[in-house]
Amino acid sequence: MKISKLLLGAAGLALVAGLAQAGSHLQDTSGKRIALSNNYAGNSWRQAMLQSWEEAAGAAVADGVVAAADAFTTSENQATEQAAQIQNMILQGYDAIVINAASPTALNGAVKEACDAGVTVVSFDGIVSEPCAWRIAVDFAAMGKEEVDYLATRLPDGGNLLEIRGLAGVFVDDEISAGIHAGVAEHDQFKIVGSVHGDWAQDVAQKAVAGILPSLPDVVGVVTQGGDGYGAAQAFKAAGRPTPLIVLGNRQDEMQWWADQRDANGYETLSLSIAPGVSTLAFWVAQQVLAGEEVPKDLTVPFLKITQDTLDEKLAGTPVGSVANVMYALEDAQAVIAGAK
Amino acid sequence: MTRLSRYRILLPVLSLAILLAATFWMQPRAMSYFGLNLLFNLAVPIALATIAQMMIIMVNDIDLSLGAFVSLVACVTATFLHDTPLLGLAILAALILTYAALGAMIHALDLPAIVVTLGMSFIWGGIALFILPSPGGASPGWLRSLMTIKPPMIPMAIVAAITIAALTHLLIMRSGIGTVLRGVGGNARSVARAGWPVIRLKALAYGLAGLFGVLAGMALVGLTTSADANIALRYTLLSIAGVILGGGEFIGGKVSPVGAVIGALTLTLAASFLSFLRLSPDWQIGAQGAILILVLTARLIFSRRGAEA
Numbered sequence: 001m002k003i004s005k006l007l008l009g010a011a012g013l014a015l016v017a018g019l020a021q022a023g024s025h026l027q028d029t030s031g032k033r034i035a036l037s038n039n040y041a042g043n044s045w046r047q048a049m050l051q052s053w054e055e056a057a058g059a060a061v062a063d064g065v066v067a068a069a070d071a072f073t074t075s076e077n078q079a080t081e082q083a084a085q086i087q088n089m090i091l092q093g094y095d096a097i098v099i100n101a102a103s104p105t106a107l108n109g110a111v112k113e114a115c116d117a118g119v120t121v122v123s124f125d126g127i128v129s130e131p132c133a134w135r136i137a138v139d140f141a142a143m144g145k146e147e148v149d150y151l152a153t154r155l156p157d158g159g160n161l162l163e164i165r166g167l168a169g170v171f172v173d174d175e176i177s178a179g180i181h182a183g184v185a186e187h188d189q190f191k192i193v194g195s196v197h198g199d200w201a202q203d204v205a206q207k208a209v210a211g212i213l214p215s216l217p218d219v220v221g222v223v224t225q226g227g228d229g230y231g232a233a234q235a236f237k238a239a240g241r242p243t244p245l246i247v248l249g250n251r252q253d254e255m256q257w258w259a260d261q262r263d264a265n266g267y268e269t270l271s272l273s274i275a276p277g278v279s280t281l282a283f284w285v286a287q288q289v290l291a292g293e294e295v296p297k298d299l300t301v302p303f304l305k306i307t308q309d310t311l312d313e314k315l316a317g318t319p320v321g322s323v324a325n326v327m328y329a330l331e332d333a334q335a336v337i338a339g340a341k
Numbered sequence: 342m343t344r345l346s347r348y349r350i351l352l353p354v355l356s357l358a359i360l361l362a363a364t365f366w367m368q369p370r371a372m373s374y375f376g377l378n379l380l381f382n383l384a385v386p387i388a389l390a391t392i393a394q395m396m397i398i399m400v401n402d403i404d405l406s407l408g409a410f411v412s413l414v415a416c417v418t419a420t421f422l423h424d425t426p427l428l429g430l431a432i433l434a435a436l437i438l439t440y441a442a443l444g445a446m447i448h449a450l451d452l453p454a455i456v457v458t459l460g461m462s463f464i465w466g467g468i469a470l471f472i473l474p475s476p477g478g479a480s481p482g483w484l485r486s487l488m489t490i491k492p493p494m495i496p497m498a499i500v501a502a503i504t505i506a507a508l509t510h511l512l513i514m515r516s517g518i519g520t521v522l523r524g525v526g527g528n529a530r531s532v533a534r535a536g537w538p539v540i541r542l543k544a545l546a547y548g549l550a551g552l553f554g555v556l557a558g559m560a561l562v563g564l565t566t567s568a569d570a571n572i573a574l575r576y577t578l579l580s581i582a583g584v585i586l587g588g589g590e591f592i593g594g595k596v597s598p599v600g601a602v603i604g605a606l607t608l609t610l611a612a613s614f615l616s617f618l619r620l621s622p623d624w625q626i627g628a629q630g631a632i633l634i635l636v637l638t639a640r641l642i643f644s645r646r647g648a649e650a
Contacts, residue, residue, distance in 0.1 A: 070619070075623075075625040076626070078571070078574065080565075080575060087379040087383065087613075088379075088613050091368055091370050091613075103476045106567055106572050108567055109564045109565040109566045110565070112566070117375070
């Protein structure tokens with residue numbers, strides 16, 4: 001009697017443990033196949049994104065979490081080609097398609113075909129507007145506001161700010177800038193005295209900042225969009241002006257410059273951007289949807305923040321010319337899903 | 342001559358059949374109503390664009406603005422045709438007339454079409470960006486239902502391809518005006534001597550190209566449900582390749598509408614086939630080119646043999 005009870009208890013425990021491993025109430029996804037549809041691979045961010053997918057998805061396949069997780073990139077960055085690619089994936093019988101889209105709207109027809117065929121579609125970074133797909137979006141406005149919030153903690157007296165914007169006409173640029181301006185409206189001790197377009201590239205940013213600097217009064221802080229902080233620092237140095245507090249964007253050259261400045265004169269700042277490993281988050285979200293988890297259609301990806309304390313660790317882990325990265329695990333995906341519910 | 346023209350259509354059919362067999366072998370799932378539709382529905386706008394390009398190549402010219410033009414039509418369709426259908430139709434009609442006027446101008450001023458159309462591609466692209474600065478718009482409901490219609494037995498994509506091929510074959514190969522149009526490409530001077538107003542014929546050919554370009558843009562929006570200003574830029578080269586793959590020749594007058602449609606289907610299928618092969622994207626464009634060269638080489642060999650015999 002006692003022994004049988006014990007056995008029963010042990011069996012029960014084992015069952016619970018087994019279920020927990022498979023994701024508690026969720027179904028097994030070991031037979032499911034996931035595909036990544038990517039429209040462009042021509043810069044360091046996209047390369048890091050594909051690399052992250054290969055690592056995380058490859059490990060998941062090896063562990064038997066899913067049966068396959070193949071990555072496809074179109075040979076040309078065109079929406080029509082990606083639409084055809086998605087339709088091919090439906091034909092190949094994938095259970096889920098993870099998309100970094102060439103266009104937020106032009107793939108909707110193909111995405112709808114996939115949904116109608118019972119395929120789970122998860123879009124990230126470049127998201128699609130078709131309602132049947134999941135979207136893992138970045139709250140760029142919050143990112144811009146966070147920069148000003150940080151400046152307010154460091155410079156309570158406020159002062160003049162220089163804003164470096166991204167590529168004109170791209171919605172990301174508008175969003176980040178809107179967030180920065182919202183932050184300035186809240187912390188009214190700050191005033192944006194100048195705004196230039198740095199196109200997310202160090203050389204462009206350097207030229208633009210060098211051009212506007214002579215006309216500016218003293219600048220205490222520079223708010224940026226990533227990929228432009230190092231160029232701004234060089235422009236300030238060339239003009240012989242004191243280096244203001246520049247918010248950085250996780251690029252390796254920016255972090256290297258930051259570390260050098262810190263060692264030389266105790267420079268302190270904040271760096272934030274989107275980690276290319278967001279592809280692995282999308283992978284796990286797709287896996288969770290396949291497993292039957294209730295996932296809200298709109299999720300927000302947290303951005304990767306590097307502070308004075310984590311600088312050395314992140315810099316060491318970032319190859320020259322690349323972007324600081326973070327790999328998301330199943331637990332991170334579950335946390336993001338729980339946060340959106 | 343009959344022998345040659347028979348070869349001309351035989352080769353595109355053969356290439357499509359071989360490619361289709363290989364695709365079915367690799368991906369048996371494609372061998373179904375649903376699968377065929379998925380494989381070929383995006384080929385419908387390409388087929389229409391290829392026919393448009395064929396009209397231009399038929400009169401001994403070449404159109405480098407077609408991709409930008411189709412993109413512009415897509416933008417107009419997703420905005421004006423959706424919101425204010427009458428205005429949308431008027432704009433599309435105006436675009437077709439502009440194409441016809443371009444044809445007349447190219448002939449009257451004896452301009453090289455390649456230069457004029459290259460210039461026009463920037464104008465079309467500019468207007469498209471002006472209409473739709475960021476991706477968006479919506480497909481008119483009737484267009485969406487037309488492109489996603491599910492006819493019994495044969496999928497929409499196949500029905501559409503056959504209809505396009507049959508109609509243009511009747512127009513270009515069988516009708517009187519079609520014969521004269523091909524004559525303009527073959528020998529414009531003798532057509533003029535026979536009393537035909539070549540300028541009007543050229544305008545007609547360009548107008549027809551504009552019409553099919555408009556149809557291509559509309560079909561594309563019906564499939565994608567929205568547009569952006571760069572949506573069809575690839576169509577310029579795809580359409581030229583489709584015409585040539587389908588048995589057309591740059592030396593005017595030698596075209597085949599049925600072949601052009603088959604050429605468009607073959608090109609679309611080739612891209613899918615390569616992606617089923619899991620070929621790295623770096624190699625895919627090269628492989629697509631290799632398929633093209635293979636078919637053209639085969640054609641050259643066939644036609645040489647035909648000439649010898």
